[in-house]
Amino acid sequence: MKPVIHFLGENCKSCIKCVKSCPTEAISIINGKVIIDDTQCINCHVCVQVCDQKQLKIREVNLDEAFKQHAYNIALIPTSILSDFQEFDELKELVHAIKAFHFDEVVQYSDIEGMLYQQALKDSRQSDHVMLTSFCPTINRLIKQEYPTLIDHLLPYDYPVEIAARRLREKYKGQDIGIFSLCECVGKLTLAKEPLGKMDSQIDYALSISRMFPHFNKRKGHGKENIAINRDGVKSNVGDLFGNHQLSIMSVEGLPQIRTVLDLIEFDQLKHIRLLALYHCYQGCIGGYYLWNNPFEGHFRIESMLDQCQAPIAQLQYSEYYKKRHVNEQKQTFKDRMAWFNKVNAILETLPQFDCGSCGFANCRGLATRIASGEVDDSLCRVKRR
Amino acid sequence: MKKVYQVEKDNYEDAGKASTDIKRTLKTLGIERKVLKAVAIACYEAEINIVIHSDGGTVTFEIDDDDGLIRLSFDDIGPGIEDLELAQTPGYSTASPKARSLGFGAGMGLVNMKSVASSFDIRSSKEGTHIYMTFQ
Numbered sequence A: 001m002k003p004v005i006h007f008l009g010e011n012c013k014s015c016i017k018c019v020k021s022c023p024t025e026a027i028s029i030i031n032g033k034v035i036i037d038d039t040q041c042i043n044c045h046v047c048v049q050v051c052d053q054k055q056l057k058i059r060e061v062n063l064d065e066a067f068k069q070h071a072y073n074i075a076l077i078p079t080s081i082l083s084d085f086q087e088f089d090e091l092k093e094l095v096h097a098i099k100a101f102h103f104d105e106v107v108q109y110s111d112i113e114g115m116l117y118q119q120a121l122k123d124s125r126q127s128d129h130v131m132l133t134s135f136c137p138t139i140n141r142l143i144k145q146e147y148p149t150l151i152d153h154l155l156p157y158d159y160p161v162e163i164a165a166r167r168l169r170e171k172y173k174g175q176d177i178g179i180f181s182l183c184e185c186v187g188k189l190t191l192a193k194e195p196l197g198k199m200d201s202q203i204d205y206a207l208s209i210s211r212m213f214p215h216f217n218k219r220k221g222h223g224k225e226n227i228a229i230n231r232d233g234v235k236s237n238v239g240d241l242f243g244n245h246q247l248s249i250m251s252v253e254g255l256p257q258i259r260t261v262l263d264l265i266e267f268d269q270l271k272h273i274r275l276l277a278l279y280h281c282y283q284g285c286i287g288g289y290y291l292w293n294n295p296f297e298g299h300f301r302i303e304s305m306l307d308q309c310q311a312p313i314a315q316l317q318y319s320e321y322y323k324k325r326h327v328n329e330q331k332q333t334f335k336d337r338m339a340w341f342n343k344v345n346a347i348l349e350t351l352p353q354f355d356c357g358s359c360g361f362a363n364c365r366g367l368a369t370r371i372a373s374g375e376v377d378d379s380l381c382r383v384k385r386r
Numbered sequence B: 001m002k003k004v005y006q007v008e009k010d011n012y013e014d015a016g017k018a019s020t021d022i023k024r025t026l027k028t029l030g031i032e033r034k035v036l037k038a039v040a041i042a043c044y045e046a047e048i049n050i051v052i053h054s055d056g057g058t059v060t061f062e063i064d065d066d067d068g069l070i071r072l073s074f075d076d077i078g079p080g081i082e083d084l085e086l087a088q089t090p091g092y093s094t095a096s097p098k099a100r101s102l103g104f105g106a107g108m109g110l111v112n113m114k115s116v117a118s119s120f121d122i123r124s125s126k127e128g129t130h131i132y133m134t135f136q
Helices: A017-021 A046-050 A063-069 A079-084 A088-100 A110-125 A137-146 A148-153 A160-171 A209-218 A231-235 A255-266 A295-304 A334-349 A364-372 B017-028 B033-053 B097-101 B109-116
Strands: A005-007 A027-030 A033-036 A056-058 A072-077 A105-108 A177-183 A205-208 A249-253 A275-279 B002-007 B057-063 B070-076 B119-125 B128-135
Touching (some): A005 A033, A017 A027, A017 A046, A027 A364, A072 A088, A079 A231, A079 A295, A110 A160, A110 A231, A137 A255, A148 B033, A160 A177, A177 A209, A205 A209, A249 A255, A255 A275, A334 A364, B002 B017, B002 B033, B017 B057, B033 B109, B033 B128, B109 B119
Parallel strands (some): A072 A105, A249 A275
Antiparallel strands (some): B057 B070, B119 B128
């Protein structure tokens, strides 16, 4: 897969804000160039937001090209979009506007989310340890990279948007359809063939919904089209609504809090919680970067519309939603890894360990690692040079 | 590689920091998931025991450069465990009300350690308690 975020370069001042903001230490600056390590990046897009010079950009689909590719174009729209509206009818207007703009069909997948929400409640009841839901691609990546012991705690479900796309492929078997996923967050952009190259996805293109708004808004106000939303699907998108304290089900939002809770699970200390929903964004998916409105009012609004979300849940077979989770394999032998670790530690001892970041690496360990691999030398350390 | 951590009596704010650091080191080293899990659980339990029950002590973490054998020792300076056999009975606890109110001291500490470690040895006198575990 291609990296989500790419570096433009012309106006970078090497201010290291991106380097220091990255929660997984994936960013370094070498010779004035920002380098994002794709094996460590979890697509949280914090770096994009802190860059004053706007030198980091999220990869995008070429829309004009995309529309020419297929005979019949389908838009998958996220459930969290509802939080942008004051009333349910605005969603119906949006659907009408989307169809007025190059799309032949609009599909919503809250029925699948609702089904998986109920399945998660069921499956966590049968488990002897706390289970984690798996709808946030950013958090799933974090767990895979930093908490490999917890992969067994993740419910083995595929992403609802992917299941929805697969169903469309079956429905239109043999026909030339283009499936576009309009996304509320950066993480979801990774779930498509374009722009990031997830070739086993059934979704052709993923695009930010905020990029589409100008097109849709121009076409709004000319009609409405019915769309059915499932109540539990909505609940699975919103942090507070997911929880149910009587059933010991909770939600946790934000990376620092999520790390704390995952550490506790690794220490086997979270004994009274059955199911935990984890969201990178504040208030869950309604806090998505691409949603226009704020999640504070959004939460209020989406809750007030719950009664109008009466669609039934999807009927899914186990094989339709099950997804095996893979563990990253170690390529080196233990002895090699240990030798490498000791080598880095020995170099680290010669560095000041202030972790100032002015060398262009997140901390002294980062610099020590690159010195060990021979890419740079310790002349980059400004504290040592002083 | 060897690292020693100081653990303070009744310092609940820092309780678990040694275990967190050891866990991080093992992840950097790419230790097998099963071993990592066992070390995390046992190390945390034993570290918390020093905070709750002892007058302070140390956690010593060692990993063999060649075969990856992990050794953990927990050495505190008293007051010791009066009845070792009783202390290893599931559910038995002498934790203070304060410790219990913070969610510690369920009486499964030693039982859990014993069940996840490859080897487990405990000695105790009035001068202190020493727990020695290995993981492979």
